[in-house]
Amino acid sequence: MIEVWDPVVRLGHWVLVGGFLTAYLTEGEPEWLHTGAGYAVAATVGLRVVWGFIGPQHARFTDFVRAPRHALAYLSGLASGSAPRFVGHNPAGGLMALALLASLGATAFTGMAMIAQEGEGPLAPFMGPAATASVAIVSPALADDHEWSEHRDGRSGSETGEGWEEAHELFANLTLILMALHLFGVIASSLAHRENLVRAMIDGRKAT
Template sequence: MPKPAKIDLRVSATADAQPSSQMVRVWDLVVRSFHWALALSFVTAWFTSHSSEVLHHLAGYAAAALVVMRLLWGVVGTPYARFSQFVCDPATVLRYLSAILSGREARYIGHNPAGGAMVVVLMAAMGSTALTGWLMTTDAYFGVSWVETAHSLSAHGLLVLVLFHIGGVALASFRHRENLVRAMITGRKRKAEPADIA
């Protein structure tokens, strides 16, 4: 009797795949709380940069604390929260981006390779913005032009990254027929289909 053919879980999702009605828990409460609290911190810091120094500083400190917490949770947290689950090498990320351009990218239950890269880059940019912002409040670096420039560039770069992140979420939601914003609220996503990557 011949052996059954092995299913390659890395095959791209097809457009006519029937979505499953069953849901699985993916994002834990820590990941979801971090995501929305960091978004709130960024929005607050952005809109108070010229109107409320106290709120601006508090939002920056909150963002820095959240990034540190997420770094720890990325090591000891639940499976889909761990960096080992979603941080890929650059070649894998580039292959995934190429697959997006050809409309053949696979659906991932956790972060896809591009999303995982964006998580790392966003946290690095947020950390850089918070660090340079804090330096501007110290006696040693208060009024130093290169620190102010670095803070401004970090903040504006972070805004660009956030816009790319929103665009990526919208594209993945459309391509894979699932509401990723809702998933980051409820923590649940449609379970893996045969062509998906769990």
């Protein structure tokens, strides 16, 4: 038995699972729990991306990111019972890891962009009402029409917030689907290669 998954990978994996499910199931109530879980996911995604370049061998993207044809060949072999075993991520699992990181990152970003429209969160200085006001160019002919201007700005902000909310829900549902597919793949690979991949992600150890 050798250590394949280092503590950063293992802890990050379970933080992403727990953080996403917490945020998804709470649906914003209570808000502090939903946003807190979202921040945990965002921070972990950022750390995992960095770790993919500077971490140990099996944590690096160069170790498991392969062309889609390799993933298809592995899945075909898995179906026929001839798929080779990999100590680290198999080609399909590697692409799924990238897809999950991208989808989780997009979910977290759109969530922060959504609350930024209300002047809250880390993106508020860049995407919130204050940022919008600082770059707005008001036509002199309409400068005195305060009622129209306020109506226009309020409507625009509402539409922008609704757009980010729809995108947030889209990526959240996409992430849930990817997680289900990932779980199915873990079960299939565990059975095919007669190893417990879930336990390996807990203690970090796999057979050579």
